[in-house]
Amino acid sequence: MARPRNGTAAAVTLTADLVVSLRDRLDLTIAGDRDSLGGLFVLYGDMVFGVARRYTTCSADAEDVTQDLFVRLPMALRGFTGATAAFPAWLRRVAVRQALVLLRSGRRRREVSIDGVASLVARADHALDRLTIQQALTLLSEEHRTVFLLRELEGFDHREIAEALGISVANSEVRLHRARRQLRDLLRGST
Amino acid sequence: MTSELWMTHPGFDALSAHVDDDREGVAGSRVGRHLAHCERCSGLVEEIRGLGSALRATEGATAPPGLWSRIDASANRAATIAAMPTLRVRDQLAPEPRASATRLAPHGKQARRIVVGAGLVAAAAIAALVAWPHRASLEAAGTSRLTFSPARPVPGGRLTVRYQPAEWMSPTATLILVGRQATRARAYPSVFGGEVFAGLGDSLAMLTRAADGAYVATITLPATFLALGVTVLDLEQDEYDADGVRPWIIIGGTASREPSFSSFVAARDIDPGWFVAASRFRPRQSVDVADSLKRYFPSHPAGWAYASASRSSTGGFDMFRFFQSGERKYASMYERLWGATNLDADRLHHMALFANAIDEPGEALRWSARLVKEHPEDPRALADLAGALHDMELREPPALRDSIRSWLPSLDRAYRAAPVANRGFEDALRLATTYGDSSTRALWGDRPADNGMDRNIYMMARRVKTAPSRTAADDVRMKALRARAARRCELPAGRRPMAETMDGWRARCERYRGMAFGALSSAALRDGDARMGHADADSAVAAMRRAGFCAPSLAFINRARARLILGDTAGAATDFTLAAAGYPSGMTTVPDTARVALGPRFDRERFVAGAEVARRAADACIVAQRVREKARENRTGGLTTR
Numbered sequence: 001m002a003r004p005r006n007g008t009a010a011a012v013t014l015t016a017d018l019v020v021s022l023r024d025r026l027d028l029t030i031a032g033d034r035d036s037l038g039g040l041f042v043l044y045g046d047m048v049f050g051v052a053r054r055y056t057t058c059s060a061d062a063e064d065v066t067q068d069l070f071v072r073l074p075m076a077l078r079g080f081t082g083a084t085a086a087f088p089a090w091l092r093r094v095a096v097r098q099a100l101v102l103l104r105s106g107r108r109r110r111e112v113s114i115d116g117v118a119s120l121v122a123r124a125d126h127a128l129d130r131l132t133i134q135q136a137l138t139l140l141s142e143e144h145r146t147v148f149l150l151r152e153l154e155g156f157d158h159r160e161i162a163e164a165l166g167i168s169v170a171n172s173e174v175r176l177h178r179a180r181r182q183l184r185d186l187l188r189g190s191t
Numbered sequence: 192m193t194s195e196l197w198m199t200h201p202g203f204d205a206l207s208a209h210v211d212d213d214r215e216g217v218a219g220s221r222v223g224r225h226l227a228h229c230e231r232c233s234g235l236v237e238e239i240r241g242l243g244s245a246l247r248a249t250e251g252a253t254a255p256p257g258l259w260s261r262i263d264a265s266a267n268r269a270a271t272i273a274a275m276p277t278l279r280v281r282d283q284l285a286p287e288p289r290a291s292a293t294r295l296a297p298h299g300k301q302a303r304r305i306v307v308g309a310g311l312v313a314a315a316a317i318a319a320l321v322a323w324p325h326r327a328s329l330e331a332a333g334t335s336r337l338t339f340s341p342a343r344p345v346p347g348g349r350l351t352v353r354y355q356p357a358e359w360m361s362p363t364a365t366l367i368l369v370g371r372q373a374t375r376a377r378a379y380p381s382v383f384g385g386e387v388f389a390g391l392g393d394s395l396a397m398l399t400r401a402a403d404g405a406y407v408a409t410i411t412l413p414a415t416f417l418a419l420g421v422t423v424l425d426l427e428q429d430e431y432d433a434d435g436v437r438p439w440i441i442i443g444g445t446a447s448r449e450p451s452f453s454s455f456v457a458a459r460d461i462d463p464g465w466f467v468a469a470s471r472f473r474p475r476q477s478v479d480v481a482d483s484l485k486r487y488f489p490s491h492p493a494g495w496a497y498a499s500a501s502r503s504s505t506g507g508f509d510m511f512r513f514f515q516s517g518e519r520k521y522a523s524m525y526e527r528l529w530g531a532t533n534l535d536a537d538r539l540h541h542m543a544l545f546a547n548a549i550d551e552p553g554e555a556l557r558w559s560a561r562l563v564k565e566h567p568e569d570p571r572a573l574a575d576l577a578g579a580l581h582d583m584e585l586r587e588p589p590a591l592r593d594s595i596r597s598w599l600p601s602l603d604r605a606y607r608a609a610p611v612a613n614r615g616f617e618d619a620l621r622l623a624t625t626y627g628d629s630s631t632r633a634l635w636g637d638r639p640a641d642n643g644m645d646r647n648i649y650m651m652a653r654r655v656k657t658a659p660s661r662t663a664a665d666d667v668r669m670k671a672l673r674a675r676a677a678r679r680c681e682l683p684a685g686r687r688p689m690a691e692t693m694d695g696w697r698a699r700c701e702r703y704r705g706m707a708f709g710a711l712s713s714a715a716l717r718d719g720d721a722r723m724g725h726a727d728a729d730s731a732v733a734a735m736r737r738a739g740f741c742a743p744s745l746a747f748i749n750r751a752r753a754r755l756i757l758g759d760t761a762g763a764a765t766d767f768t769l770a771a772a773g774y775p776s777g778m779t780t781v782p783d784t785a786r787v788a789l790g791p792r793f794d795r796e797r798f799v800a801g802a803e804v805a806r807r808a809a810d811a812c813i814v815a816q817r818v819r820e821k822a823r824e825n826r827t828g829g830l831t832t833r
Contacts, residue, residue: 037266041259050251051256063258070262134244151211152243158211174210177204183242184203184235 011109023084030077041070044088048095054149055099057138065098095153100164103142136186151176200232200581201225203473209401210239225585228625231617232734283294304461337421343444346416350441354398354406355425357432365422368408368432369687371438375415386676387700391686392438398423405537420444420689428693438689450487452537455480459497488614495538496544517549525554536566543575552582563601567608574615581618595626606638636663650709661718669714676707676730680737698738705734705746712749716756725753741812742805744773748784768801772809 028036045066052065069076080090137145143165150156150164161172201209201222209222226233334554336355344350352368360366369392369703375417398406406423422437443454459480485494495517524545528538539562546554559575566572580595580602588594601618616638623635636761651668661669682688688696712727728750735743751766774781781802786793 008303034263034266038259038263041254041262045210045258046251047252049254053252059252059255062252063255063261066254066258067262067265071266074266132249133242134249148242149246164258171209173208177207180207180239180242181203184238191566 006095021084022087026077026080026087027086029074032074037070037073038170044091045070047088047092051092051095051100052102054134054137054153055096055146056102057145061102062099065095065102068102069095069098093154096150097164103146133183133187136183139186140179140182144175144182147172147175149182150177200578201585206232206236207239210236220376221585228621229581255744268559309677337423337439339439341448342672343448343450344412344416344441345444345446345448346412347414347446348416349411350411350419351407351409352396352398352421354432356404356406356423358430360423360430361425361427363426364400365426366406367394367426367428367687368396368398368410368421369393369424369689370395370421371689372413373417373454374413375453376423377415379519387680387696387703388683388686390689391682391696392420392422393690394685394687395421412443415515416443417451417454422690424687426633428687431688431690431692433690450483452484452488452491452493455483455487456493456537490524490527492521492528492541492545493519495524496541498548503585510707516832518543521545521549521551521554534561534565536562536569539566540569540571540575543579547582552579552586555573555579556583560598560601563605570609570614573609573619575603576602577615577618577622580622581665584622592626599623599627599631603634608637645714649820652706655710655714661714665714672707672711676704676711676727676734678704701734701738703738705731705738705743707733709746709749712746712753716752721753721756725757726752729755739816741816742769742773742809744770744781747773748781751785752788755788760789764789764794764798765801768798769805771798771802772805 001025025036025039027161029040048069049062049066052062056065076082076094080087082090137148140148146165147161150161151158156164158169158172161167161176162169164171167175192539205222209226222232226236226334251557260348275283336357337352339350340350341348341350354366354368356362356366371392372395395603396410398408401407412419419441421441422431422433422438440458442458443451445451481494481497484497485496488494500515524542528534528542535735539558543558544556545559546552555575556579559572559579562569563572563576576598580598583595584591599622602623606616606619620635620638624632627635651672655665655668655672680697682693682696691699708727708731712731713726715721715727730747732743735746747766751763751770754760754763754766764785767781767788771781771785782795782798785798786795
C-alpha cells in the first residue's frame with residue numbers, strides 16, 4: 001500500500017495510487033509518466049534503498065544506486081515481461097545487480113560510512129547481537145559480505161553467486177565460509 | 192580459547208558447508224552423523240544458521256527524505272537527453288534473459304583493465320609474501336585516543352596511560368580507567384557467551400585531566416603482569432570510550448623488555464575476537480599473535496598452531512603455507528621436540544594444536560596424551576585429550592570402543608589433576624558415559640556440576656529448552672541457569688563494564704536473566720510443573736521488560752501455557768495476544784499456537800483486536816527507544832569506533 005512519508009513523496013501525486021493497479025502503473029511509467037514513477041518509488045523505494053544500503057554499507061552509495069535505478073527504470077521496464085506479481089522480486093534483483101555494478105565500478109563515494117558500525121548500545125531483540133548482525137557485516141571485507149548477502153538474503157546458490165561476481169564456485173564457497181566464520185567470531189566476541 | 196576446541200571437531204568450513212547441504216536436502220553425511228551426537232557442533236551449526244536468520248529478521252534501511260526530489264530532477268534530465276536524436280540512454284538495468292541470476296562478467300576494456308589489475312595484485316601478493324616474515328612493528332603502538340608508555344611494559348614496572356577525550360565524554364575532572372588484566376596467576380578465561388559478570392573489568396585508576404586537556408594515569412603493574420585490556424568510563428557511567436568495539440590492548444614484555452611469549456598468548460585470551468575486529472579499524476593495533484609469535488619465537492609451535500585459526504582473517508596464510516609447508520615445519524619440530532625430555536606444557540599443547548591444524552588427529556592424540564602424562568595439572572590437558580579422542584571417533588577406526596575405553600583412565604587423571612573449572616569437561620563426560628562401563632559412568636555422573644560446564648547462557652538456555660527429556664547434563668545446566676537467574680544485575684565492588692555503558696550492561700544482564708528464566712519455565716512445563724513454569728515465565732517477562740524488550744513474546748507464550756494448565760483461560764488468552772505483538776501482523780504463528788492451545792475457547796475476533804492493541808503499544812515502545820538511541824548517536828556522532 002502506498003505510504004506517503006514526509007519529504008520523500010512530496011512531489012508525488014498520490015491521488016490515483018489507491019485505484020491504479022500495479023500493471024497500469026508500470027505501463028504508465030514506461031510511457032514516461034513521472035507520477036507513476038513516483039508511485040513506484042513510494043511503494044518500492046525503501047526496498048531498493050535497503051538492498052543497496054546492505055551491499056554498499058554506505059548511505060551515499062545506496063542513494064546513488066537508488067537514484068540510478070529509478071531514473072533508468074522507465075527504460076528498463078521494457079525488458080520486464082513477467083507477471084505483475086513478479087515485479088517486486090524482479091526489481092529487487094535489479095537493485096542487487098545495480099549495487100554490485102557500483103561496487104565493481106570503483107566509483108564509490110569516498111566518505112567512510114560509520115552508521116551502524118559500532119553503536120554498542122544499539123540493541124535488538126536477539127540474543128547474539130550486542131554487536132548486531134548488521135554492524136558485524138560492515139566489518140567484513142566487501143567480497144565476503146557480498147557473498148554472504150547473496151547467499152543468505154537473496155537465496156542465490158553458489159553457481160549463481162559465482163556467475164554474478166565473476167568468480168569460481170569454489171571461491172564462492174570459501175568466501176561464504178570465511179564470512180560466516182568472521183561473523184561468528186565478531187558476534188561471539190561482542191557478547 | 193574456544194577456537195582451539197573447534198579444531199578437534201569437524202572444521203568450521205565443513206559445518207558451514209553442511210548448513211548449505213542441509214538446506215539443499217543433502218542428508219546422511221558424515222558431518223550429519225557427527226552432529227547427531229555432538230552438542231557443541233550442532234550448537235555451532237545452529238549459530239551458523241542463526242546468522243542468516245538474524246540477518247533476514249533485521250529491517251532494511253529506509254530511503255532518506257529528499258531522495259525522490261533528486262530522482263525526479265535527474266529523471267527529468269535523463270528524459271531530455273533521451274529525447275535528443277543523437278544520444279541514447281543505454282539500457283543497463285534490464286536483467287539478462289536468464290531467469291536465475293544476473294551476469295556481470297567483464298568484457299572489452301573492462302576485462303583488459305582487470306587483467307592489468309590482476310597482474311598488479313599478483314605482484315603485490317608476491318611482494319607481500321617476500322616481506323611476510325619481516326613485518327615490522329607487531330606490538331600495539333597506541334595510535335588512538337589512548338596511548339601508553341612504555342610500549343612494552345614490564346612486570347612490576349609502571350605504565351602511564353594518556354587519554355585524549357572523545358567529544359562525547361563529559362568534561363569532568365576525572366574519568367575511570369577500566370581494565371581486564373591478565374597475570375600469571377589470573378590468565379583471563381574467554382568471556383564468550385553472555386557471562387556478563389565475567390566480562391566486567393576492574394577499576395584500575397582515576398584518569399586526571401592534565402593542562403593540555405588530556406587525561407593521564409600512572410599505574411604500577413603487578414610482578415606477574417602479562418597483558419591488559421582497557422577502556423575509559425565517565426564517572427556517571429553513562430558514557431564510555433574504547434578501541435571501537437574492543438578494549439585497547441596493552442601487551443607486556445619480559446623484565447628485560449624483550450617480547451614475552453606468555454604475554455602474547457594472554458593477550459589472545461583477553462579478547463580473542465579483538466584481533467579480527469581491530470584489523471578493520473586500527474591497523475597499527477591489529478597485532479596478529481600468530482605472526483608475532485612466529486617472528487619472536489620461531490622455534491616454538493605456538494605461532495604455527497594459531498596461524499591456522501587466524502587464516503580467515505589474514506587471507507594470505509594459505510599462500511604462505513603453500514610455500515613454507517606447515518607439514519614440513521611440523522615434521523622438523525617433531526624431530527626436535529618429541530625426543531626431548533622435560534618439555535613444558537606450552538610446547539606440548541601447541542604441538543597438539545599444530546597437529547590438528549595440519550589435519551593429523553593421530554599426532555594430536557600423541558601430544559595430548561603426553562601432555563596429560565607429563566603435565567596433568569595443566570588446565571588444557573583434559574580438553575586436548577578429550578578433543579583428540581573425539582576426533583578419533585570421527586574417523587571411526589576399527590575397534591573404536593575398545594580403543595577409546597583404554598584412554599578413559601587418562602581422562603580421569605586429567606580431570607582429577609586439573610584445577611576447576613577445567614575445559615573439556617563436557618567432551619570428557621560424553622566420552623566416559625558413552626564408552627565407559629557402569630562404574631565409570633557413575634563416577635563421571637557424580638562429578639561437580641559446575642566443573643568446566645559451558646557458561647554460555649544462550650547455549651545453555653537453548654539446550655535446556657530444546658531437550659526432549661531431562662538428562663543428567665540438563666540438570667547441571669538447569670542448576671547453573673537457576674543460579675544465574677537468581678543473581679541480581681548489580682555490579683560487584685570495584686568492577687565496571689568494559690566498552691559499554693552502565694545502562695547497556697544492566698540491560699544485557701537482564702536479558703540473560705530473562706533467557707535463563709525463560710529456559711527454566713520451558714523445562715518446568717515440559718516436566719509437568721505448571722506452577723514453577725508460571726513463576727519462571729512471570730520472572731522472564733519482568734526481566735525482559737527491564738532489559739528493554741518491548742514484546743517478549745516467548746516469555747508470554749510460556750506464561751500463557753502455564754496459565755492454561757492452571758485453569759486461568761482468560762489470563763492465557765491475554766498472554767497470547769501480548770505474545771502476538773512481537774510478530775508482524777500478517778504472521779499466523781501465535782494465533783495458530785493460541786488456537787490449538789485454547790481449542791473451542793479461542794475467540795479469533797477478540798484475539799485479533801487484543802493483538803492489535805498490544806502491537807501498537809509495542810511499536811510505541813520501540814519508537815521511544817529508537818528516539819533515545821538516535822539522541823545518543825547524535826551526541827557521539829555515532830562514532831565510537833575511532
